[in-house]
Amino acid sequence: MPITTAFKTEIPRVSILDEHATFDEKLGKGLIPDADLVKLYEAMFQCRHLDGVAFRLQRSGRMGTYPQNMGQEATSLGAAYVLNKNDWLVTCYRENCGLFWRGVPMESILLHWMGDERGNAMPREHHATPIAVPIGTQMLHATGLAWAAKYRGEKQIACTFFGDGATSEGDFHEAANFAANLDIPVVFVCQNNFWAISVPGRIQCSAPTLAQRGIAYGMPCMQVDGNDIFATVYAMKEASAHARKEGKPYFLEMVTYRLGDHTTADDASRYRDKAEVEAWKAKDPLIRVRKHMERLKLWSDKKEADLLERTEKTVAEAVARAENIAAPHSTDFFNAMYQELPPDLALQRDTMQTHSLGQDPGQLASTDHLNKPAEHAHH
Ligand SMILES: Cc1ncc(C[n+]2csc(CCOP(=O)(O)OP(=O)(O)O)c2C)c(N)n1
Ligand SMILES: [Mg+2]
Numbered sequence: 001m002p003i004t005t006a007f008k009t010e011i012p013r014v015s016i017l018d019e020h021a022t023f024d025e026k027l028g029k030g031l032i033p034d035a036d037l038v039k040l041y042e043a044m045f046q047c048r049h050l051d052g053v054a055f056r057l058q059r060s061g062r063m064g065t066y067p068q069n070m071g072q073e074a075t076s077l078g079a080a081y082v083l084n085k086n087d088w089l090v091t092c093y094r095e096n097c098g099l100f101w102r103g104v105p106m107e108s109i110l111l112h113w114m115g116d117e118r119g120n121a122m123p124r125e126h127h128a129t130p131i132a133v134p135i136g137t138q139m140l141h142a143t144g145l146a147w148a149a150k151y152r153g154e155k156q157i158a159c160t161f162f163g164d165g166a167t168s169e170g171d172f173h174e175a176a177n178f179a180a181n182l183d184i185p186v187v188f189v190c191q192n193n194f195w196a197i198s199v200p201g202r203i204q205c206s207a208p209t210l211a212q213r214g215i216a217y218g219m220p221c222m223q224v225d226g227n228d229i230f231a232t233v234y235a236m237k238e239a240s241a242h243a244r245k246e247g248k249p250y251f252l253e254m255v256t257y258r259l260g261d262h263t264t265a266d267d268a269s270r271y272r273d274k275a276e277v278e279a280w281k282a283k284d285p286l287i288r289v290r291k292h293m294e295r296l297k298l299w300s301d302k303k304e305a306d307l308l309e310r311t312e313k314t315v316a317e318a319v320a321r322a323e324n325i326a327a328p329h330s331t332d333f334f335n336a337m338y339q340e341l342p343p344d345l346a347l348q349r350d351t352m353q354t355h356s357l358g359q360d361p362g363q364l365a366s367t368d369h370l371n372k373p374a375e376h377a378h379h
Pocket of ligand 2: 163164165191192193194195196197
């Protein structure tokens with residue numbers, strides 16, 4: 001028998017507004033209405049500004065560790081722009097832009113990184129899950145959420161974001177295999193920024209693209225210029241339409257770069273070449289959109305200056321709201337996890353409100369019991 005081909009495929013790559021601000025009319029025309037393009041640019045600008053403010057808050061001791069999003073704004077924004085209001089957006093920690101587009105308040109993100117649990121209580125109507133710092137867990141959550149929607153017969157998909165490094169976690173492979181085999185409508189978005197803290201992507205995956213990881217599980221996939229808002233919108237439209245129509249997953253590799261350190265606890269200059277960073281600065285997702293808008297007479301220096309003024313105010317107000325929030329009550333943390341608190345936890349919560357050192361609120365440690373009726377003493 002001659003050797004035949006068992007399987008052959010190609011991975012499409014989409015780029016519409018490239019790093020030189022050259023625009024592909026054929027793919028890009030009508031994709032994003034002008035008015036929306038302006039709003040998308042403003043959203044990226046605001047997110048970028050927040051990054052600078054957050055960095056200074058951390059350095060002056062007003063915030064804990066913070067991961068800057070700088071350079072990656074167009075990835076999650078493209079997804080959030082395309083998703084329906086009731087779809088799930090299940091992120092890690094570099095998707096502020098998409099979360100804000102969905103309506104998540106800026107102070108939720110600030111509170112999270114200030115160490116206040118209330119930052120994780122995303123308002124329910126935005127269908128966004130808390131920021132996932134444990135690498136990879138959120139891909140399983142997204143698969144579960146979309147599975148539940150399918151089970152209930154709801155026309156709802158989930159979109160989850162994760163890094164290149166996260167594709168080395170077992171959680172990724174479990175989520176991808178499960179979603180593909182059980183026909184679950186999840187859009188998996190890998191943000192390939194070439195680094196997992198100081199570990200370069202090339203020693204993390206030997207395949208030439210990460211998109212291939214989707215093929216391995218039987219998902220259609222696409223590689224996307226993740227710094228191009230037109231490309232991320234285009235790809236998300238394809239992927240979400242597939243998930244919605246076929247009820248099946250789709251894999252997108254969005255190629256991007258974090259221009260900042262991994263987090264404020266990192267110094268990327270210790271492991272990244274300056275030349276590499278400079279090359280990516282030229283591919284900044286904001287610069288090309290601004291050039292494109294100027295060409296279309298949608299933008300000007302005056303508009304940019306006005307935007308800066310508005311943005312400074314918006315961010316300063318969000319910081320003030322986050323910093324001035326009233327302190328939580330000591331028992332508040334019992335309230336987030338369960339609809340109805342199990343009895344043992346209810347007992348712990350009640351105990352915390354007495355002066356008792358033990359597990360039982362009836363077991364009082366102070367002299368209070370001397371003032372209680374006798375029957376209580378027997379209890
Ligand atoms: C389970 C787990 N292991 C290790 C870490 C520490 N950690 C935080 S971010 C990170 C690298 C993630 O790289 P990648 O998935 O490429 O995401 P990026 O930050 O580049 O977007 C690691 C190892 C963690 N948060 N969770
Ligand atoms: Mg990475």
